[in-house]
Amino acid sequence: MPRTLFEKIWQSHTARTYGTRDLLALDRVFLHDMTSLPAFETLRERNLEVADVARSLAVIDHTVATAPGRNEETYPVMAPTVRAFRREVTERGIPLIGLGDPAQGIVHVVAAEQGAVLPGMTAVCGDSHTCTNGALGAIAFGIGSTEIAHALAYQALWLPRPKSLRVTVNGVLDPWVSGKDIALAIIARFSTDGGTGCAVEYAGSAIRALSVEERMTLCNLSIEFGARIGLVAPDDAVFSYLEGRPRAPKGAGFDAAVSAWRDLASDDDAHFDKEYAIDARSIAPMVSWGTSPEDAIPVDGAVPDPGTAGDRSQRSRWERALVYANLEAGKPILGTPIDVAFIGSCTNARLSDLRAAARVVDGRKVARAVRALVVPGSSGVKRQAEAEGLDRIFRRAGFEWHESGCSLCAALGPDVVGRGKRCASTSNRNFENRQGPGSITHLMSPPMVAAAAVNGAITDVRTLAGTLA
């Protein structure tokens, strides 16, 4: 019987079925400082131990400062949490990558860089953007704190079996259109719960042509599409990405792994419960206007009129979003002034993201009154960017150059946008108050944020780039 990529991995990891749920064996459990402490409490209450510390990895990223010179004590509000997290994982012998460690970074970025997630794996973390590393051909998904405790204790979880959804993107992308724009276009078209209950496989010629890092951006946003799991069949690009990573197999072991990984693809006549398709050529650089990731439009589009909404509840949601975002229906989004430009997060702060943004910034200046910052996805990304001179390009233009962490994506550390301030952001959520109380977020790709920083307003990077030598 032909099977999807998702079914192949899921079925091989199913230890038991009970009604509509499967007991899924897990290969990796990742932990971070924000959601893990209650899981350790649960383990204590129930007198349970961590089943396999060697298959867990803890990273400090969410609640810390990112300003230059920071350490785990810099942000006093959350320092006790970070301290407690460090103690809990260290006591149990779980490997920890904390601040100051050369491998530190945002957990999903670190997991991939370390080769800790590999094709065919099941991996979990108490963070909804765990789906990022589905880009490597793994089933990776976010879980709650009670599930973290269960995953640590049993190296398995009871899960409803997801439906399968394939999103096919064929055609050639405009050079200024990236994985971020594909994701926002999909969510805008099929809605923020279009993938709910599904494991999404992204397929088609445009997906094949994406770099591994862009696939990570695309898979990262699966949860904004409602899907806990998003993945892409692994190919040579993924295998070369993984070769030589610290936790990836080596030598003959790597060759054996690659030959097994080549089977990780949906069979030609595999059945998907749902199929969506989108034409790559139709996708423009995208920007969000409202308070849900589905509120995204082409940058040369207009803010929608609630009068044209599909139904009454959408109309009322759009009306509230317009008030919150302080925008006028029917007006072009182009030229909307911004206060903050943020390049960071597990969505868009890998090396290729920084390179793409630096290309736009090079030789230009950040507009007066705009606070612009780059928060690299990992300390490794930061070092590599510095080796290439990207930090100098950003600093010369007036960007702040930070240490790695989640920063303005979730405002769980000290970094906030400010009340009533408008942020062009490479992150993943434009929810009300997401980037701090009263923050207004416009999601876009790294080059688009760079262009907005330079012009001090939402800009079509294609027209700005046209002036580049």
Next chain:
Amino acid sequence: MTGKLTSIEGIAVPLLWDNVDTDALVPAAPHKRINGGGRDRLREVLFHEFRFDPAGQPKPDFVLNDVQFQGAPILLAGENFGCGSSREVAVWALLDYGFRAVIAKSFAEIFEQNAYKNHLLPARLDAATHARIVSALSRSRPPQMSIDLVARRIAIDGQAIGSFSADEMGLEMIVQGVDEFALTAQYVSDIVATQRRLIEAYPWLGG
């Protein structure tokens, strides 16, 4: 954990927005300020930015501040409730505030699973039942609802109004007052056998 739960009765609060996200349920700034990002005093954090203005005064037009809905154990929502983050504090905050059930047209997946694990009922309604409930609630002061978890039926002011759907295993855990840790303990040998089979075939899956 709580004991068996077969019915939930009391006032239902309508908050009919779609896509109520986890940052709306538990916004980061007040969560950090009030309890340092922890688990206590979450009733103060729930919907904080909607309940209070920047000066900390209650916003009179927000439904949870309406006096007729005080002490309500049931929240009636729209579509895709709980979307966004995996933060389980979103569920703990609803429980701490006094809610025992959220009924909605649909839920985000991680929120829904987190709800079951904490015995907060996430009851799904089809569009027709949802519309009937919305209209019945608007006629009732204060709207008294009862949810029968065993029969999966909902009544308003004693009148049956429709049924809800739920994840079978999740609902069973709430009704029986149990959780999956005990169930899993019976199947440890299956997990171990599966892990062994996987690692033999694919050694790189090991640590």
